[in-house]
Amino acid sequence: MVTNRVEHLYFHIPFCAQICPYCAFYKHTPGKLANAAFVEALLDEVEVSTKGLEIMPKTLYFGGGTPTLLSRKHLGRLLEGLHKRLDLSAVEEWTFEANPATFNYDKASLLRDHGVNRISLGVQSWHPETLRLLGREHSPEEAREAFSILREVGFDQLNIDLMFSVPDQSLAQWEADLDQVIALQAEHVSAYNLTYEEDTDFFKQLQAGRFREDSDEDALQFHAAIAKLESSGYRHYEISNYARPGAESKHNQAYWAGRDYLGIGPGAVSTIGSERWKNVADTAAYVRQMREDGWAEKDECERLTRDQKRMELIALQLRTAGGVPLDVIDMNGEVDRQMLINEGMIKEREGRVLLTEKGKPLADTVALELIG
Ligand code: SF4
Known part of the structure; x- marks a missing residue:
């Protein structure tokens, strides 16, 4: 029997303090869900789903949602639990997505002490009006403060997520956003063109004619990002991603190369060999099923040709x-x-x-x- 070797793990933490009106990921506010039970469910899934596979992670990626919304205590339990269950000696890159205002020095140190070596900070914009329109809960000052905490703790691999072609965002504003990340000397920048995904509030606004798409403006802002970031030493290595030499995301490069990956958590997708499946996208059901049945339903399973x-x-x-x-x-x-x-x-x-x-x-x- 051939055992698949899996080197890339994704963890989905679906909690967000508030919901951004453009976001189509599986996420929700924490509500009354007990984070302790959620963390135990994740750790149980790690044990169950890694049976029969050869797991030797080179990259780990915690996304969501907002992984740093978990309390220090629950994050500690999760990270310690992973160290007990997985051989992490070959890990080259361990990323946590984080939103400004969802962590402090203490929580950032905890991540660092447990081997997390890369943080992807969801800034999106440095303009208060754009942040308000995007429904983000942080201010530009909080984003700057978050960045400096991460540096102080010792993270030398920081990504900043930005968004362009946001309604009412001018080219000058977008260029000023880019100037800010260049001045901060982030190692990596992800610059996403806003897309209007179905089942989002922004999509409804687009359909109602309150927002409009403009492919010329999209192209203008896209090329402005390339020009500014490349002239500042970043390599444009994927449509939405720019990195200082050597700071490219190993985890995302594995996705783009079509490598196998295992997804843990509600709504997480896995692809191993020709099999692809998605965990049940319902956190309460996921936690209950893991506790009562020892496994969680798959929403979708397909065999890829x-x-x-x-x-x-x-x-x-x-x-x-x-x-x-x-x-x-x-x-x-x-x-x-x-x-x-x-x-x-x-x-x-x-x-x-x-x-x-x-x-x-x-x-x-x-x-x-x-x-x-
Ligand atoms: S914080 Fe991120 S995951 Fe949560 S709603 Fe906003 S964009 Fe979506």
């Missing part, structure tokens, strides 16, 4: 600076490929297909053309 995996790989790798190897792209797509080259959307270099500057803001559309 070779062709599905290949198409996913094209879509993911096209977004990266390394592009897609030509042999991953079906030869049947050659006509479309030539058309995309003629349109100036892609180029071929050293046996790989890469997006051009013109093609980058349209990465997903170009990928669909290539997949055919």
Whole structure:
């Protein structure tokens, strides 16, 4: 029997202090849920789901939700529990997502002391009006304070999440946001174009005509990010991601390379070999099932065909600076490929297909053309 070796683990902590109106992740306010029971359920799932797999994590990623919303006590229990259950000696990168105003020096030190070596800070903007519109609970000052606490504690791998093409956000404001992260010397910047996801308040506002999409403005702000960040020493290594040399996210690079990963927690997705499944996206049910049945339901299970995996790989790798190897792209797509080259959307270099500057803001559309 072949045992799958899994080197990438994702943990989903679905709690948020308040819900941002653009967010489509599985999340909710903590309500009356007992965090102690939630942490025990996560640790039980680690034990159950790793049976029959060879687990040797190189990267761990705690996302959500807001993982740092867990109290110091519960975070401590979770981190200690993981050290007891997993061999973490090969971990190269351990990321926690954090929102400003959800941690202090004490909590940040706890993470550091348990081996977390990278923090992704959800700042989104340095402008009070933009933060208000995005429903963020922190102020620009709190974001700066959070950044300096993380530095003080000793984190030397910090990502800052920013968002552009937000309603009423001017190009000058966006450039000022970029200047702030450059001045802070964050090692990594994720700059996301706001998207209007179904089942969000922003999507309703878009449909009601109160917000509008503008692809020209999107492209302008996208290229402003590339220009500013690249001229400040960041490498644009994926459509939404920029890093100082050596500070690229190892965990996300594993996703983009199509590697196996195990997801733990309510709503978390796993892909191992040709199997993909999603844990029940209901925290109360997840905790109850783990406690009573020793396992939690899967909302969705699918067997991926070779062709599905290949198409996913094209879509993911096209977004990266390394592009897609030509042999991953079906030869049947050659006509479309030539058309995309003629349109100036892609180029071929050293046996790989890469997006051009013109093609980058349209990465997903170009990928669909290539997949055919
Ligand atoms: S804090 Fe993050 S996960 Fe929570 S609602 Fe806002 S964007 Fe979504």
